[in-house]
Amino acid sequence: MNAAADMVARYCAELASIAPTLPAAEVPWIQQTRSKARDDFARLGFPTRLQEAWHYTNVGTLQRRFFSLASTDISIDPKAIEPFLYTDLDCHQLVFVNSIYAPALSTIGTLPSGVTLENLATTLAQTPQQLEPFFHSREQPADHAFNALNTALLHDGTYLHLAPNTQLDKPLHLLFLSVGKAEEHCAQPRNLIQLGTGSQAVVLESYHSLDDAACFTNACSQVILEAEATLHHYKLQEENQLSYHIASLQVQQAQRSHFESHLLSLGATLARHELSVDLNGEGAHCSLNGLYLGGGRQHVDCHTEVRHMQAGADSRQIYKGILDGRARGVFNGQVYVHPQAQKSNAEQSNHNLLLSNDAEADTKPELEIYADDVRCSHGATVGQLDDDMLFYLRSRGLPEDAARGLLTLGFARDLLERMPLKPVAEQLEKKLIEILSQSHGLKSLI
Amino acid sequence: MLEINNLHVRVGDKTILNGINLTVKAGEVHAIMGPNGSGKSTLSHVLAGRAGYEVIEGSARYQGKNLLELSPETRAHAGVFLGFQYPVEIPGVNNMYFLKAAINARRVANGLTELDAFDFIQMAKEKAKLVGLDESLLQRAVNEGFSGGEKKRNEIFQMAVLEPQLAILDETDSGLDIDALKIVAEGVNALRDPDRAVILVTHYQRLLDYIVPDYVHVLSEGRIVRSGGRELALTLEEKGYSWLKEAAAT
Ligand SMILES: Nc1ncnc2c1ncn2[C@@H]1O[C@H](COP(=O)(O)OP(=O)(O)OP(=O)(O)O)[C@@H](O)[C@H]1O
Ligand SMILES: [Mg+2]
Numbered sequence: 200m201n202a203a204a205d206m207v208a209r210y211c212a213e214l215a216s217i218a219p220t221l222p223a224a225e226v227p228w229i230q231q232t233r234s235k236a237r238d239d240f241a242r243l244g245f246p247t248r249l250q251e252a253w254h255y256t257n258v259g260t261l262q263r264r265f266f267s268l269a270s271t272d273i274s275i276d277p278k279a280i281e282p283f284l285y286t287d288l289d290c291h292q293l294v295f296v297n298s299i300y301a302p303a304l305s306t307i308g309t310l311p312s313g314v315t316l317e318n319l320a321t322t323l324a325q326t327p328q329q330l331e332p333f334f335h336s337r338e339q340p341a342d343h344a345f346n347a348l349n350t351a352l353l354h355d356g357t358y359l360h361l362a363p364n365t366q367l368d369k370p371l372h373l374l375f376l377s378v379g380k381a382e383e384h385c386a387q388p389r390n391l392i393q394l395g396t397g398s399q400a401v402v403l404e405s406y407h408s409l410d411d412a413a414c415f416t417n418a419c420s421q422v423i424l425e426a427e428a429t430l431h432h433y434k435l436q437e438e439n440q441l442s443y444h445i446a447s448l449q450v451q452q453a454q455r456s457h458f459e460s461h462l463l464s465l466g467a468t469l470a471r472h473e474l475s476v477d478l479n480g481e482g483a484h485c486s487l488n489g490l491y492l493g494g495g496r497q498h499v500d501c502h503t504e505v506r507h508m509q510a511g512a513d514s515r516q517i518y519k520g521i522l523d524g525r526a527r528g529v530f531n532g533q534v535y536v537h538p539q540a541q542k543s544n545a546e547q548s549n550h551n552l553l554l555s556n557d558a559e560a561d562t563k564p565e566l567e568i569y570a571d572d573v574r575c576s577h578g579a580t581v582g583q584l585d586d587d588m589l590f591y592l593r594s595r596g597l598p599e600d601a602a603r604g605l606l607t608l609g610f611a612r613d614l615l616e617r618m619p620l621k622p623v624a625e626q627l628e629k630k631l632i633e634i635l636s637q638s639h640g641l642k643s644l645i
Numbered sequence: 646m647l648e649i650n651n652l653h654v655r656v657g658d659k660t661i662l663n664g665i666n667l668t669v670k671a672g673e674v675h676a677i678m679g680p681n682g683s684g685k686s687t688l689s690h691v692l693a694g695r696a697g698y699e700v701i702e703g704s705a706r707y708q709g710k711n712l713l714e715l716s717p718e719t720r721a722h723a724g725v726f727l728g729f730q731y732p733v734e735i736p737g738v739n740n741m742y743f744l745k746a747a748i749n750a751r752r753v754a755n756g757l758t759e760l761d762a763f764d765f766i767q768m769a770k771e772k773a774k775l776v777g778l779d780e781s782l783l784q785r786a787v788n789e790g791f792s793g794g795e796k797k798r799n800e801i802f803q804m805a806v807l808e809p810q811l812a813i814l815d816e817t818d819s820g821l822d823i824d825a826l827k828i829v830a831e832g833v834n835a836l837r838d839p840d841r842a843v844i845l846v847t848h849y850q851r852l853l854d855y856i857v858p859d860y861v862h863v864l865s866e867g868r869i870v871r872s873g874g875r876e877l878a879l880t881l882e883e884k885g886y887s888w889l890k891e892a893a894a895t
Contacts, residue, residue, distance in 0.1 A: 586696070587733045591787075594693050595747040595803060596721035596754070605746065609737025609786070 206262050207244045211237055213268050214351050221354050222323035229327055229353070232334050236341065236350035243344040255529040255561045256471060256500040261443045266385035266415040268352055271297045273378050275409065280304055283374055283407045287622040290372040290403070291316060297378055297414075298386035299355050308369075313362035313398075316371065319389055322358040329360065333391045333421050345445045349387045349419040356389035359402070363395035363425070370401040370620065377438055379412030390420040394428035394456075401620065405435040406444060408466070413441035420448045424456035426480060431459045433623055437630075438466040440495060447473040454480025454509070461618050462489035463627050464499050465634065475504040478512035478540075489518040490614045492634060493526030493558070500529040503547075507540040507573075514544070519614060520551040521607060522558035531563045532577070538569040547577040552584065552610050554603070604635040646671045646842050647692075647712075647811060652703035654691055654867075661687045663867035664703065669811070672839040676853055676878060677846045679864035680886045685846045686730050688864070689815045693727035694720050707811065721747075722754035724810030728800040728817045730846075735787035740799070741769060743787055744806055751807065772805040775835065777828040793820035801832045812836065813844045818852040830855030850878035863889060 214237050223229045245262040246253040273296050280294060293316075294304035300318035310316055315329075322329060341347045357373055377386055394400055406416055416438065424430055436444055444467040450458050464470050476485045491499045505514045520528035530549040551560035562579040584606050592602035611631060618624040647669040654662035661684045669675055679685055691698050692705065694717035705712045708723060715723070735743075749759040760768070773780055778798045788796050797817050804812055814833070818826055833843060833856050845856060853861070853875060861877040862869045863886070871877065871889055880888070 585733075588735050590693075590695050590717060591729065591733045591735065592738075592743065592747070593717035594695075594721055594727050595744070595807065596718050596751040597743075597747050598718050598750060599716070601746060601750065602718075605738055605743065606735070609735060612737030612786075 203245060203262055206265060207241060209265055210268065210348065211241045217269060217352070221352070222320045223327045226323075226327050228331070228334075229323065233351050233353055236347045236353075239341040239347035240344055240351055243342070243347060246344055252502065252531070255527075255531070255563075256469070256498065258469070261415065261469060264383065264413075266383050268385050268387070270299050270354065271378070271381070271384060272299075273297065275301065275304060275376065275378075277304055279409060280374065280376065283376075283405060285372065285403070285622055285626055288370060288372075288620070290370045291367075292372045292374065293318060293357055294374045294376065295355065295386070295388055296376050296409075297384050298375065298388040311365060311368050313365035313395075314367055315358065315360040317358055319356040319358050319391065320354060323353070330358070330391060332393060332423060343447070345417050346419055346447055349389055349417050352387045353389055354387070357391065359390075359392045359400065361394045361398035361400060361428075364397040365395065366398065367400035370403055372403045372405070375404065375406045375416065375418070377406070377408045377414035377416060377442060378410055379408075379414040380410045383413055383415070385415040385417060387417045388419070390418075392421065392430065393423040394425060394430055396425045397427045398425070399429045401431045401433075403433040403435070403623065405437070406466075407437050408439035408442055411439050411441065413443070414438065415443045416445065418444075418446040420446070422448070422450040422458070424450065424452045424458060426453045427455045428453070429457040431461075431619060433461045433618070433620070434463070434472070435627065436462075436464045436466055436470055436472070440466065440468055440497065442467045444470040446471065447475070450474075450476040450485070452476065452478050452480060452483040452485065455482040456480065456484070458485040459619075460485075460487050460489075461614070462491070462501070463630075464489070464491040464501070465630070467499075468496065469498045471500045471502065473502040473504070475506075476514065477506045477508060478514065479508050480512075481509045482511045483509070484513040485515070487514070487516045487518075488614050488617050490521070490611055491518070491528055492521045492631075493528050494523040495526060496524065497526045498529075499526070500531070502531045504533040505535070505545065507534070507536040507543040507545060507570075509537075510540055511542045512540065512544075514546070516547040517614065517617075518549045519611060520549070520560055521554065521611065522551065522560055523554040525555075525557040527559045527561070529561045529563075530579070531565065533565040534567070534575065534577075536568040536570050536573050536575065541570050541572045543570060543573040543575070545573070545575045549579045550610075551581040552607065553581060554584070554607065607635055608632065646708060648706045650704045650706075652688075652691070652705060653701045654687060655699045655701050656687070656697060660701070661867050662691070665864075665867070665869060667862065667869060669842045669844060671842055672837075673860065674837065674843045674845065674856060674858045676858040676861045677844060677864055678848065678861060678878065678881060683864045684867040685864050686815050687867075689727055689730075689813050689844075689846060692813055693717060693725060718750065719754075721807075722751045726804050726807055726809030726812045728797075728804060728812065728814040730815040730819070732788050732796040732800055734789045734791070736789050738787050740785055740787050741766070741783050744769065744803060748806060769806060773802055776801045776805055776832045777825065778802045794822060794825050797821055797829065798825060801829050804836070805832055808836065810840065811842050811844070813846070815846045816848065817845075818847050818849060826852065827855060850882045853878050865889065
């Protein structure tokens with residue numbers, strides 16, 4: 200056996216030994232879902248660059264070390280999470296430490312009627328049948344190793360359900376914290392969100408490290424939007440520079456539902472954000488926005504996959520990368536338009552700003568269009584800061600580093616402005632300024 | 646204030662400035678005219694410190710310092726201002742935010758305290774009014790989507806805020822309607838004082854009706870071929886640049 204297969208076997212052995220202790224271990228369909236996923240993972244192993252979807256991203260260093268799946272019991276000082284909360288934003292807040300729910304740090308508060316919000320372990324233990332809509336494709340062989348790994352554990356995370364015509368009164372903030380000092384750990388949260396017809400919610404996921412140890416986050420979120428439901432989803436990824444972050448967000452949209460996502464990826468040595476949206480109903484709409492920063496030797500990979508399955512749906516994607524040092528950014532955007540999805544409207548753009556000569560951006564749009572009456576557009580650029588703009592700012596007295604910082608922030612600005620939640624946009628802007636200040640001396644001026 | 650001596654400048658293999666001599670004293674306004682492609686913008690850019698130009702001979706001294714070895718921002722801190730012929734659009738960078746950063750960078754470089762947000766906004770609004778710049782433009786991205794005339798007004802607005810010692814205005818009058826022209830002229834005249842100097846690059850003597858220059862120079866093929874007073878502009882307007890060539894030939 201080679202080293203990679205050894206490692207897969209080691210994960211599977213640990214999964215098998217943990218299985219009986221997991222919530223709902225006695226529920227047959229859940230037990231089967233887990234064991235099938237474990238088999239899938241054993242068969243698939245970690246992806247290699249020979250696979251099209253992983254062509255630009257090598258998980259070699261991730262699979263060379265073992266990150267424990269066993270649940271940890273770590274108590275955290277509430278003060279330690281303060282930096283990760285959104286000020287000026289009243290939220291329902293669920294906090295997870297190494298993907299295990301931390302009730303002492305969480306505040307769910309009172310919920311409007313029609314809203315179910317709890318940690319997933321609770322749902323698994325008490326009302327697992329509610330989760331079936333998320334797992335009905337469990338008969339088919341999986342082709343996604345990381346999702347399989349996540350399902351094989353299926354232990355904790357979030358369950359949010361809104362009855363028809365219900366509005367979640369406040370944004371839901373899901374805060375995922377990694378701690379790896381004692382043992383390198385793999386956090387595998389699973390977030391399951393279902394919005395009934397005409398319901399509305401705002402969900403923020405954020406991922407942070409509490410120490411400077413390497414961690415592996417393998418997150419998986421699933422969203423089901425029934426007709427005319429609306430979800431705004433924000434994600435901030437800011438784990439430390441030794442960590443690995445692999446995440447998938449899968450969205451199923453019924454007719455005239457709206458989905459809007461805003462991603463800001465800052466951390467981790469390797470970050471992969473997959474976002475797949477199935478526009479299954481007529482007139483569904485999705486707007487996917489992403490900003491990814493890389494410096495040092497960071498590698499950040501954004502994968503989107505939008506499937507137009509029915510007529511008259513709209514998809515808009517805007518992703519931007521800012522890459523410094525020897526960082527590498529990847530954007531792979533797939534758009535599929537089914538033969539019967541006439542009058543589809545699909546736009547996609549990816550723009551990359553390289554701040555150093557050694558940074559690299561790969562951008563790969565993939566359009567598969569089988570309907571004839573559609574409007575599809577895509578555009579991709581990779582460039583550097585504009586010399587004329589730099590000179591203009593400097594000629595007014597801005598030092599070169601500040602001018603570069605200001606232009607870089609300007610490049611990202613439209614993505615911040617697109618965020619409907621202003622307190623979030625402002626806080627994320629501050630974060631960007633802070634990061635740009637480290638290399639660009641912006642702070643002194645702002 | 647500014648002494649340019651036998652300045653030769655090359656871009657790539659092409660020599661664009663061929664021995665410029667020009668002395669500008671505090672309190673003076675100099676107009677530079679000349680045919681398209683004669684090197685007026687090149688001279689302006691070189692004075693402001695744009696990269697890409699190679700000085701092959703000659704010098705430029707500003708307030709006794711070798712201007713050409715200073716970075717663009719250092720020149721700005723020392724009071725040099727260039728009003729661009731083609732102001733660049735800068736998406737995502739707010740006009741006010743940028744100008745506040747600029748003015749404070751200059752103040753800090755000159756050992757002054759920074760302006761706080763309130764004082765800055767008061768001052769900026771006042772200046773915007775002075776140059777007839779619509780206040781809504783202050784909150785937009787720098788020049789983005791501005792009309793040609795609005796861009797030029799924005800240049801004058803920035804000049805009014807930064808109060809430079811030496812303002813070089815490269816065709817700030819082009820593309821302005823007659824009212825805007827007057828306002829720009831007022832902006833420049835408001836700045837005129839015994840400690841400041843202005844270099845006006847223009848194609849139209851009309852501007853010089855409003856900003857009366859002390860000297861008019863004609864630049865041709867990278868050289869100043871004629872200097873005179875206000876009346877030189879009128880003669881040029883009447884006779885065109887070919888007159889100069891004929892005059893030079895005889
Ligand atoms: N970067 C460059 N590379 C090559 N040639 C250049 C460059 N910049 C300027 N030139 C050339 O130098 C000459 C002078 O240009 P400049 O822009 O200074 O002229 P100008 O006098 O300002 O003209 P106008 O009245 O049209 O504004 C032109 O022939 C121009 O094409
Ligand atoms: Mg010019």
